Amino acid sequence: MPPETKQTLPPPRLEIRNLVRNFEGRRVVDDVSLSIQPGQVTCLLGPSGCGKSTTLRMIAGVDMQDAGEIYVDGELICDTLFRVPPERRSIGLMFQDFALFPHLTVGRNVSFGLTERGAVARARAEEMLAKVGLERFIDSYPHELSGGEQQRVALARALAPQPKIMLMDEPFSGLDNRLRDGIRDETLAVLKEEDTAVLLVTHEPEEAMRMADEIALMRDGRIVQQGAPYNIYRAPKDKAAVAFFSDVNVIESEVHGALVDTPFGDFLAPGLPDGAQVEIVFRPQHVGIDFDRAGQGPHPTAERGVAARGVVERARFMGKESLVEFRMDHDDTSLRATVPNVFLPKKGTPLWLTIRRDRCFVFPRVG
Template sequence: MVPRLELEDLTCVFDDVAVVDGVSLGIHPGQVTCLLGPSGCGKSTTLRMAAGVERTQAGSVRIDGRVVADATTHLPPEARGIGMMFQDFALFPHLTAAENVGFGLGRKDAGRTARVQDLLERVGLAEMADKYPHQLSGGEQQRVALARALAPRPSVMLMDEPFSGLDNRLRDEIRDQTLEILKEEGAAVLLVTHEPDEAMRMADQIALMRKGRIVQVGAPYNIYNAPVDAEAAGFFSDINLLHGVVQDFSTDTPFGQFFCPNMRDEADVEIIIRPQHLKLDFDRQGTGPLPTASDGVAARGQVARARFMGHESLVELMMDHDGSILKATVPGVFLPKTGTPLWLSLRRDRCFVFPCKRQSRVTSPWLNSPAA
């Protein structure tokens, strides 16, 4: 199947810096793809090139197989058959909600009126049709902007951080409603966000972007559970890092040996452990090692701090072997006192081993540190 929206080797250079560097991506009808990455990685510039707001310096943009932008072609946004939503909603202040929704539908007739009414009903604003933007809440303005973007039935919907101005509870409600309507309309959706939770909630496909390039593309489950590198793993959640040195295709850690296939001897490696994959157990003996279990050797630490986070508890432990800190999360309320000795074991099948991209700052054979 030909992608409804296809970006091929898109490049944009500002002041000799490649803000977008060879980005390629395909999105099919009814598919929601999130372009995810930190601020300044080039994702919004990529979206503007797809929209026609920014000229394509190299590469091409195709919609339903038709070239709308390349080195010699540049169709304006209104000629591309796309809908656009941005952070500020950009509603016309002098038009009512209904007039904003119908703005791009041409002359007034029965079909136009029916389309506007239908969309306002679907976003739950039929009773607000005659209200002006300043008379609407932020969530209501966002829904009017969504209805306006969908009114001409675009084949492609481009969305740039459209939920960033909403409070958390309202944001979740609007996201779910927006996703349902987008699926019903069947447009190919490219959503730009810097929030991993939003991408996981909205996307059929996530394209993780870094320094102008897409570093990994996949379904949310796959990209979370099979990150391409340590930085990708850390972008989706807090992580703990263990540092090791390879000998005979494995490395020693306080939790036992980890297999390191295809890595040379003396290579530095990082072992990634998410806090939720550390298991805590009380030190019933007070001394001596915990017997080896099927998931490896347990390591001992003392509670440095414990906090209740609402639906889980975050426990920070100072490890006996080097004084470093590991973070573990526990469902519900678990608040052991500072100094309480605990044993830590881990889910070895949920750990990731990657070549180390930076030098350790300490001389310990292991480096354990939380990373955001």
Template sequence: MIRPTLTSPADPVAQPGALHPARLKVTGLTRVFGGRKVVDAVSLEVAAGQVTCLLGPSGCGKSTTLRMIAGVEHADAGEVVIEGRTVAAPGLHLPPEARSVGLMFQDFALFPHLTVAENVAFGLRTDKVARAARVGELLERVSLTGFGQKHPHQLSGGEQQRVALARALAPRPRVMLMDEPFSGLDNRLRDGIRDTTLDLLKEEGTGVLLVTHEPDEAMRMADEIALMRAGRIVQRGAPYNVYNAPVDRAAAAFFSDINVIRGVSRGALTDTPFGAFLTPGHADGAEVEIVIRPQHLSIDFDRGGRGPNPTPMEGTPARGTVLRSRYLGRESLVDFAMDHEGAKLTASVPGVFLPKPGTHLWLMIRRDRCFVFGV
């Protein structure tokens, strides 16, 4: 079974940009409101062409962190270094326009009285010919050639998003700061716009810090995820590592539904519906939680291993009674009340599987996909 540990900052898998110079380096960034640290000693690095997602629930301090890096808000402590130049430190605060950063927000923030071309050219400080050439190049790259003379109100949400991207890229920023930039788009548009945005940013070699509260978006876009909670980064690493080795129960639950089996460790073993689990490192009598995701439970019609999602499993089969089942399109979820001390578990099955409430079925568990945490 998996015993989660905090991913080491030296881990080359967890730090995909570690071999390249940092475009952005943040050290000990702190912000205090009303005596409470809303951002508490946040440190991270973003390399050229790397996308780091600052991921966490609403109110955890993500956007405040981004605003301090951008220079829109003052930090109470810490340093921000962009391309080797310190732009924020005790006694130093450069304004946003002096930081060589691009900014993208969820409301697009286009100027309604300017044309598309004028919006894209707004931040450029070059001559007219060079400005027109850069605007034309970017509109072509975001598939908006011929839209230059339109105004924002004449565009769809996806088109406005691409104009905002072109405008942010126009001055060739070394660092792009993005705060929930895709949340205003419907699901049909979102994936395509995200992929286009990611391709362009990587082509430009821009270091990207993206704020999001959506784990799926972070997993899709990020080279590195910095998981944030209550103002602090609690775990950093490559998406695979953060998902498969969560630092605690809350980190596991942030990425997916989970099942939690509680027990007491005795002699480094904990009794569960699926037999005894090894729980080394926990004192005798200590309460522990064994966490497993629904897709790592297998349903069998009997104890012989014949069921709708046969997978190599381990340990003792456990009988449960179906409470309800529902079909979600790609998978079905089945809730069970287990015979063992009334534990309740949920299993997911690819495709359609809708047993009736009251049906008795057997479950088995992927022990190599379980996480054990102290309570």
């Protein structure tokens, strides 16, 4: 039989390896690595100051790393000795302020970065403006357009030179909330159509979940967890990862015989030694109110385990749901629950609460 031939996969469109950046003795980016395939959208998600934008600037070539390497289609474009100039990296940039030239028409803004001139450049500008539905504005000026239209012009300009990679730094943060979802969806559709590899920087979890094929969660200069949005949300690495995506409730306890005792029943804590201090972390939407057994005392249920009693402290309607805050009987701690639609019990109302055991996380307590 002929020997099997091993199929070699093409290299990632963008790959960064072990990037490090120091400022004034402080490590701002600490050993960051990731790769992005053509047509893939990866979000660098994290709080302000965690190193997201600095990572983007190094990839773009406007800042130099202190260690690490950057590759495009398997070719080295930058390390600490060798550096391809930014304009030759085939990388597009989009920022939150759009950075359009006010003295140039929309068409000339879009064609600004092209090597071609004249009729060829105008034809390319028309083509890209048609993709974002703005070809009729080719001879208008940026100030004559709305914020959402300016953002789409910025996208057309960034895509006009046909970059292999698009870097986006909080590009939608300046838009009105009513426009943002639609503009994000339109932008994503155009980028996918162009088969562009996208690295999007954002501090908004909702934006990352909406746009990303993969999320790289960044904290203190490091990527702490990376994966599909569903996996990041459903299997967070630690309490901080849970809390970044939503409000959380926390119950503190101790491990005994691989079990953690709580007012809501026992939780498994495999691999943790007896006496280990732990936190049971769960989101408000996974707290249930047991109306069927209200006032009848603790009891086990098939899905939610044991009920515990809380007394209503405050209830607010949030638009699509109600947020109810409780003071728990067992230790006088607070707990929050979200309830669909309008539910506004009076302060002092006692209610029995349960939690979704399959949506709880057991983490060793830090500090």
